Amino acid sequence: MIKDFEYLAPKTLKDALTLLDKYKDEDHKVIAGGQSLLVLMRQGLVAPQYLIDIKGISELSYIKSDAKEGLKIGALTTHRAVEKSPVMKNGYSVLSEMEKRLASVQTRNWGTIGGNICHGDPAGDPAPVLIALNATLKVAGLKAERTVPAEDFTLDYFETALEPGELLVEIQVPSPRPRTGTAYSKFNIIESDMATVSAAVSVTLKSDNKTCDDVRIVLGAAAPTPRRAKKAEAVLRGKEVTDSLLKEAGNVASTEAEPLSDIAASAEYRQELVKVMVARIGREALARAKKA
Amino acid sequence: MSYHCPACNKVSHSSLDLARHMIGRGDKVHRDWIYSKGFKYSELLRLQIQSFGGEGFKALSDVLEAETKVED
Amino acid sequence: MSKYSVIGTRVHRVDGVEKVTGTAKYTFDMVLPNMLYGKILRSPHPHAKILSIDTSKAEKLIGVKAVVTGKDTIGKKQGIWRRFPELCDEEILCREKVRYIGDAVAAVAAIDEDTAEEALDLIEVDYEPLPAVFNPMEAITEEAPQIHEGVELNININRHLEWGNVDDAWKDCDHIIEEQYVCSSQAHVCMETHDALASFDHNGKLTIWTSTQAAYYIQVLAADMLGIREGDVRCINPYTGGGFGSKFELDSAQFCAALLSQKIRRPVKIVLNREEEFTATKRRTPMYYFVKLGAKKDGTMLAKEVRVITEGGAYTAMGATALYLTGFFSSFPYKYPNYRYDGYRAYTNTAPTSAMRGFGAPQSTFVGESMIDNLAEDLGIDPIEIRRKNGMTPNYVVPGQAWIQSCGLHECLDAIEKHVKERGKLPPNRGIGVSAYGFMSGGIFNWFDTPYAFSSAIVRINIDGKVDLFTGANEIGQGSNTTLSMICAEALGVKLDDIRIHSADTGICPPDLGAWGSRETLMNGNAVKRAAEDAKNQLIEFAAAKMGINIVYDMDIKDGWIHLVDRPERGVSYYDIVKDAIRGKDGEAIIGRGHYTPHRKGMISPAYSFGVQAAEVEVDPETGRYKLVNVTTAHESGTVINPVGIEGQLEGAIMMAGGYGFCEDQPMDEGKILNPSIADYKLIRALDMPETEILEIDTYEPEGPFGAKEAGEGLTNPTAGAIGNAVYKAAGVRIRHLPITPEKVFRALEAKKKQEK
C-alpha cells in the first residue's frame, strides 16, 4: 500500500529547485518516471511526506550534440528517446545499445535516464556506460550548479552524491576521441532482466591503431557502486591489446570486484563472470576502436 | 491363503503386501498394532527410507506372516 | 475430407471476442453494491504457537466492518483428500499453531483495501516461536520438531507401488546404475492471483465468485468449513486467469471472504497480492529422488526401483496425489517388467506443496529421462533406440495398475528421430536432448469421495434450434468452453455458433470435478457428447415419425440436416424439427443429459497420451550460460478436437516447463521464500522463448469423445529432462539438481576440467 503524501508538480526547473530548497529538510522524494521508486513505495520501503514530481518539466528533456561540446542529454529524457535518437550514431551508439537492453519497452517509454542514475542501483545499465564514456553529470541547486564526474556520482548502494535540494539536470558526454571504441553488455539469464554482472569498456588506440592509449573498464552489479577496474585498465594501457592481454585484464578486474551473493548468483560466480565479460567486451571495444 | 489386517480387516495376498498396507495406511489404529508387536513405527519408516529393497516392510512382514495368515 | 464438420477445424475461441475486447469479467474485476474489501493477516513465523490474538484495535479503526480469527470458525480442519480424514489437516485460519510463513491467522473486511491493510497492522498476535524444520531430508529425522501432532518423522503419507520381482531382477541385469536427483519447487504464477467475492444473504445462502479450477469442490469445501449445507452455497467461476493446479483447493481468499461475509452479511472481496500468491498459496512439490535402474546389455530395461522423499510443506493439500503420480509416472513410458516405488511425503515448515501442471510427472520424467540417457551411454546405445526398445505400445497393461489403449509413442520416436537427423551436424557447443513422456486423461481414484458422476452435462435445445450447454467444467484458459462447445456441436450436428455454453456455476450446472489432471476433454467431453446425443435422439424420433421413415434406416444430424445415413439427401432441417418436437412434447424444451465416470480402467486414468520432445541448446562454455534454441515435440493426443487449443497448450507448456528446467526456482532462507515477486522470480519471456515445432501424431482413443484424450499437462513433463540431456550433449556435464542454471553448469564444467587434469 502506498502511503499518502503531499504531491507537488513543478513545471519548470526553477520552480522545482525552489520547492526542493523549501523541502530539503523535510521528508521528501523526487519522482521522475518513477519506474523504480513506485515499486519501493508500494512495498512501503519508501514513504515520503512530500513527493515532488519533476516528470512534467519539459525543459529537461532533450538530446543535443555537436562536435565541440559533445553530447548533452537532459536528465528527464526517456530511455526510449535515447535509444531511438539518431544522434547516437555520432559515436555514442553504445548508449543506444545499452538502452535497448534496459528493462521493457513500456518502462523505457516512461522511465528517464536521469531517474535511473539517481536511483543508484549498482545493477543499473546507464551508469557503467556513462562512466566508460567519461561522462559528467550536471547537478543544479537553487543557488548553484556543479558538475560531478559520472564515476563519482554513486556513493554506495542506492546512494548518490546529490545533496538535499539538488537535482540532476544534464548528462554530458564528451565527443569521442579518434580511434575510440566503447562496448557494453550485461550477463543475465532472462534477456531483459537486471544485470547479474555487467561491464562497459572504452578503448582508445594510439595512431598505430594497435597500442592502447587509454582505456576505461567499468563493472556493474559487481560492487556497491558501478566501479572502474583501474588495475585491469593498467594492464592494457600503453600495450598492444591482444586476446591474452584482455584475458589477463579480465582476471585482474575480477580481483577488483566485490560482488555479493544473492538469489541470482553467488559472489564467486559473479567474479568468474567478470573475467569473461571484461575480456569479451574489451575485444568488442577494441574492434570498434580500430574501425572508428 | 490370505492375510487379514489386524487393524481394519483388509485382505492381502501376502504378508509383504499386508505390511505395505499397514505402514502405508499409517493411521492410529494401524500404528497401535505395530507398536503392540514391539516395533517403532518410525523405525520401520526409517528402514524404508534409508535404502532400496523395502527393508521396513520386510521386517514387519515377518511378524504378519506368523500372526495374520488365514488358510482359505 | 474430414468426417467431422466442427472437430479438428481452426475456430475462434468461444470466449475470444470477450477476451480481446477486455469485456470478459474475471472475479478480479467484479464489484457488488455495498461490497467490502478483505485482507488477510499472515504468520511471519515458520512454526509458532499462537498465544493470543487481540483484534480490538483493528475493530475500532474507522472503516473496518469485521475481523475474524480462528475463533470465528467452526474449528474444522479441511483438506481435499476427504476420503482420508487424517489428510484433512489445514484450518486455513489457524487457531493454535502456525506452520509456515504465510499461514493465515486473521482477516479483516473494510470499506477499502487501504483501510483493511491498515487494520492488519493493528492486530496484535502473540506468538511463541517453535523450532522449525525446512528440508524434508532433515524433517524425517528423530531430532526434527514434529509439525503435526502424532505424525512421526513428519511423514504423513507413504506410497508404495510394485510389480514383478525387483530383488530377483537385479541378478539378471548386465548393468545397474544408481543416481540421486533433486527436483525443485515452482510457482504457478497465474496472471490472475487467487481471489474471491463472497456474498451471504440474510437467508444464510452464500454465493461465491472465484477464480477456480473446480467450482464444485469450492462449493463443497466451503460449505463444510462454514458449517452450512452444500445446497446453500453457489460457487461461480466467471473467467479465470490461469490455474495450473493452484486453484482447485479451498484457499484463504475464498474461505476468509466467505467467513467475513457470513459475519457481516455484506459482500466481501479478497484478492491476494502477488507476494501472497508466491508465499501463501501452494506450489510444485520439491522431490528428492533415489533411483536404481538395471538393464541387459542390449538395452532392455529389467528393473527400476525408486525412492522419493517429497517436501510437503505445512499441509497435505493435493500432495498425496503428487506423491502417488510421481511414483506411477516414474515407470513411464516404458515397460518395466519389475518395478518398485516407495514415496514419502514429509511435512516441513514451508509453504504447502501440492498440484502443479504435470502433478509429479515433470519431476519423475526429468529424473527418468536423464537416467535413461546415462544408461544408454554406458551401454553404447542410441538414446532414441533404447527408448524404442522399452517404450510402451498400444494395449499395454501396467501390471496391476493401468490399461493403456491408444499409444503413439513409437510413431513419436520415429518423428523425433527424423527431426534430429534433419538438424544435421550441429555447430560446436550445441546439443539436442530427447525426452519421452506420457500422461493421464483425468484421474480415477475418488479421493474426494463424491457420490456424483465425475462429469455431467445438460443440453437444452430451444425453440430456434439454439443450444444451451450446461456443464460443471471450468474454463481456466485451457479452452474447455471451446472444446466442449465443439464436441456438443459435432455430436448434435449443428454449427458451433448454435451453442451457448454455461459452465462452472454450481447453481445451474451439473457437477463436474473440475479442470485438473487433464480431465475435461475426455471426461467432460464424454458427458457433453452423451448429453448431445441424448438430445439428438429425441429429435431424430420426431423426424423419423414426421417423415414416415422405415424403421430399418439409421438417421443422423449433420450441419443442421436431419437425414438418413445411407441417403443423406432425404432429410429435414434440424431447425424446423426442433419446433415440431417441442410442440410434440407439450411445449417442453428438448433436454439431453449425459454423464461420465470411468469404469474398468484401473486405478489411475481412463486413457494416456504420449510424446517425445527434442530440446536443442547452445552452451557458452566460459560462463555456463545456455540458450534454448529449439524445442520440437512429437505429440499424440488422440483425435484433435481443437487444433488451435493444442498449439497453445503445447507452446505454453514449453514456457512453463522450460522455466522449470532452466530458471524458475523458489530459494528460501529459514522457510522464507526469497523471491516473492515477478521481478525476482525468473520467467521465460518472449525474447527467451525458443522456436517451437509440433509434430502431431494421429491416434484414436476408444475411451475418449470422438477418440480424443488429454493435451494439457503431459506437455509439461518432458522439457526439463530434454534440456538436461541437451546440456549433457552440448557440454558434457550432467546436472541432477533442478533448475539447470548457468551457474550450476559452470560449476560442473569447472569440476570436469579439474577432473580431466
Add this chain to the structure above:
Amino acid sequence: MKHELKFTLNGQPYEIYIKPKTLLVEVLRDELGFTGTKRGCSSSSCGACTVMLNGASVKSCSILALQANGAEVVTVEGLAKGAELHPLQKAFLDHGAFQCGFCTAGMLMSARGLFEENATPDVMTIKEAIDGNICRCTGYNSIVRALTAVSKGEYKEES
C-alpha cells in the same frame, strides 16, 4: 487532499478528483470502471496493465495518475470501433494468441505501441515489444505469429 486529474480516455475527456497516490491503473479500473486493463504484479514486471499514453505503451501500475494529467490514454476498450474489431484483435483471435486472457489487454496495448512506431516490424522487434508482458499460457509464439501477420499486412484496418 484530492487533486484534479483531467485527461482523455479512449477519446472521451474526463475530470476527476483523486488522491495523489492513486496509480493510473487504479483510476482506469476502480474510478472509471474500465476493467479490461488488468494488474498482475506490484513490481512493474508483468505488463498486464499496459496502456497507451500519448501514443506510447506504458505500464499503468507504475505511473501516478496525476502524471497523466493532460494526456491521452487508450486502453483495450478503445481498440474496437463499435462492433468492428481492431486488426490486432482479429489477428489475436485467428492465431489463438491468448488462453486465459488475463494478459491479453496488456499484450494488445504493447502491440499497439509497436505498430504506432513501426508498421512492419520484424520478428525480433515484435518479441522485444512484448518482452515486458508475461503470458503464462501461450508461450508467446502464437502472439508473435499474430503480430507477424499484422506486420505483413494481412489485417488492414477497414476505413
